[in-house]
Each structure stands twice: as C-alpha cells, then as structure tokens.
Amino acid sequence: MSLTDLDLERYSRQLVLPEWSGAAQSKLKEASVMVVGAGALGSPVLTYLVGAGVGRIGVVDSDSVELSNLPRQPLHFTPDLGANKAESVMAKLALMNPDVIVEPYPARLGRMNAEAMLMGADLVVDCSDSFATRYTVNDTCCAMGVPLVEGGVLGFDGLVMAIKPGESACYRCAFPVEPEEGSVPSCREAGVLGPVAGIVGSMQALEALKLLTGAVPPLLDGFVQIDARTYEHTIVSTSRRPDCSACARVPAATQSH
Amino acid sequence: MSAETLDLTGVLCPLNWVKAKLALEELDPGEELTLLLDPGEPLDSVPRSAREDGHEVRVDGTRVTIVKRG
Numbered sequence: 001m002s003l004t005d006l007d008l009e010r011y012s013r014q015l016v017l018p019e020w021s022g023a024a025q026s027k028l029k030e031a032s033v034m035v036v037g038a039g040a041l042g043s044p045v046l047t048y049l050v051g052a053g054v055g056r057i058g059v060v061d062s063d064s065v066e067l068s069n070l071p072r073q074p075l076h077f078t079p080d081l082g083a084n085k086a087e088s089v090m091a092k093l094a095l096m097n098p099d100v101i102v103e104p105y106p107a108r109l110g111r112m113n114a115e116a117m118l119m120g121a122d123l124v125v126d127c128s129d130s131f132a133t134r135y136t137v138n139d140t141c142c143a144m145g146v147p148l149v150e151g152g153v154l155g156f157d158g159l160v161m162a163i164k165p166g167e168s169a170c171y172r173c174a175f176p177v178e179p180e181e182g183s184v185p186s187c188r189e190a191g192v193l194g195p196v197a198g199i200v201g202s203m204q205a206l207e208a209l210k211l212l213t214g215a216v217p218p219l220l221d222g223f224v225q226i227d228a229r230t231y232e233h234t235i236v237s238t239s240r241r242p243d244c245s246a247c248a249r250v251p252a253a254t255q256s257h
Numbered sequence: 258m259s260a261e262t263l264d265l266t267g268v269l270c271p272l273n274w275v276k277a278k279l280a281l282e283e284l285d286p287g288e289e290l291t292l293l294l295d296p297g298e299p300l301d302s303v304p305r306s307a308r309e310d311g312h313e314v315r316v317d318g319t320r321v322t323i324v325k326r327g
Contacts, residue, residue, distance in 0.1 A: 008275050009272055012272050013271070016278070022278070022282050
C-alpha cells in the first residue's frame with residue numbers, strides 16, 4: 001500500500017530509523033490487529049499501535065470504565081465513567097490518528113466466541129486481566145496460526161512474550177499449568193501501579209511492531225520478566241513443547257511476517 | 258541504469274531524508290539517486306544520514322548523488 005505525503009510527515013521520525021523503511025510502514029498500514037482488553041495494558045498498546053500507523057485495530061472489552069481504573073488506564077477520562085471501555089478508547093484513538101480504522105467490540109472474549117472475534121487478524125495483542133482469557137487467547141491464536149504478543153503485570157512485576165504459532169514457543173509451552181481460578185491474586189487484590197503497566201504495555205506494543213514489520217527480530221522462544229522496583233530484567237528462554245496441547249500440531253504460520 | 262533526480266529544495270529535515278530513503282528503496286544496489294538540497298541543515302544532514310546507512314555519497318555543491326549500497 002503506497003504512503004501519502006501526509007504519511008511520510010506523520011511517520012517521519014520512525015521512517016528515518018535505519019531499521020525502518022517505507023516497506024515496513026506499508027506493512028503496518030496493511031495490517032489488521034486485534035487488541036484484547038482496553039485497560040492498563042491496552043491503553044499504551046493501543047496508543048502506540050494507532051500512533052505508529054497500523055491500518056485497522058479491533059478492540060475487545062466488555063467492561064465499563066470505573067473510577068479505580070483511571071490512575072493506570074490513561075485512554076479513559078473521568079467523563080467516561082460507566083462507558084464501555086472499547087467505545088471509550090475508540091473516541092480518543094480516532095482523534096489521535098484518523099487514518100487508523102478502530103473497531104470496538106464491547107463483548108467478553110471466551111472459549112465460545114474467541115475464534116470468531118480474532119478471525120482475520122494478522123496479529124493479536126493480549127492485554128486481558130485474567131488467566132482464563134490469556135490461555136483462551138493463546139490457544140485460539142495457536143489454532144488459527146496468528147502471531148500473538150502476551151503481556152501481564154502484577155504489582156511491580158511484568159512479563160512480555162512474542163509468539164509465532166508453529167515456529168516459537170507459545171504461552172502454554174512456557175506455562176503449561178493453567179493456574180486455578182483464584183489461586184493467583186488479580187490486580188484488584190494484589191494492586192498495580194500505573195507506570196508499571198505502562199512499561200509492560202509499551203513493550204508489548206514494541207513487540208507487536210517488530211512482528212508486523214520485521215524491522216527488528218521479536219522476542220521469540222522466551223519471555224522478558226521485569227522487576228520495576230529495580231529495573232532488573234531477565235530473558236527466560238523457552239522452547240516449544242512437543243506435547244503442548246495448544247501448539248504442538250500447528251504448522252508454521254503462513255503469514256509473511 | 259536509473260539516474261533519478263529528486264528535487265528536495267524547500268523540504269525540511271528530516272522529511273527530505275525520508276523521501277530520499279524511500280526513493281532509494283525502489284533502486285537496485287549500485288544504482289544512483291541524485292538529490293537537489295537546500296544549503297545549511299539539509300546539505301549537512303542528508304549526506305550524513307545516507308553515509309550512516311552505508312551508501313556511497315558524492316557532493317557537488319547542492320547536488321548530492323547517492324549510490325545505493327549492495
């Protein structure tokens with residue numbers, strides 16, 4: 001897809017990067033991304049993907065904006081209280097970059113509808129807040145062969161992982177045992193600080209841009225774990241499990257990216 | 258051999274380099290792109306950016322010729 005003069009001006013600061021190119025920018029413009037969750041991780045992810053010029057972005061979230069969301073979910077403003085989160089972010093993102101098509105899906109993603117919701121996406125970014133959703137998104141992306149960026153934050157700890165089903169370890173390869181509902185504290189119980197989610201969400205956006213453009217190799221077959229107290233981070237290597245129930249039988253993704 | 262000329266006078270930094278870079282993407286290695294640049298910042302920056310990206314650069318006044326790297 002050709003770039004207009006306004007595109008060149010808007011995206012000039014990324015186009016001048018030696019790693020970037022007109023071809024990379026065109027790939028973004030042609031891409032369709034689904035973001036699951038428009039909260040603390042979704043806010044930075046959506047901000048940077050819309051900012052960078054991804055062509056079409058779908059946002060899935062069934063929740064409404066609550067007062068306690070506002071400190072860490074900067075795409076929601078006080079007047080949005082009570083509004084659906086996907087609808088709330090769409091309004092801001094349309095102002096941020098009118099060239100991007102943002103489609104809100106005010107619904108809850110579950111086992112029954114995941115495939116239908118994620119159908120057609122070139123990439124999925126999981127910004128959900130529950131393990132059940134995370135495993136559902138992982139398993140669905142694996143079954144469909146769609147690249148995925150996982151991310152999670154709890155307290156001061158964060159995790160980011162890029163996944164190319166059939167080529168690299170999936171979330172279930174790295175964490176084969178799904179935690180039982182309630183065994184891991186949710187962010188409501190454990191607490192979370194806005195900038196920590198901002199860091200993790202920004203890293204997810206970066207991995208998404210790497211996967212979409214190929215400009216820089218993404219973090220595959222491993223995940224980065226960061227302790228935001230000290231900024232100590234570790235890249236934990238993982239590999240595909242031959243018996244993984246999600247991805248063992250998936251052929252390598254057919255997508256060029 | 259292509260001998261494309263791109264008039265970038267009046268185009269500010271870094272948009273001039275963005276346009277040159279995208280034009281270079283269309284060329285084969287060894288092909289040349291000639292730019293017409295404004296003196297001052299453009300004439301300082303664009304040849305430098307091209308060299309940093311590994312291309313060979315010849316400057317003749319405000320006429321800058323870039324040979325696409327292999």
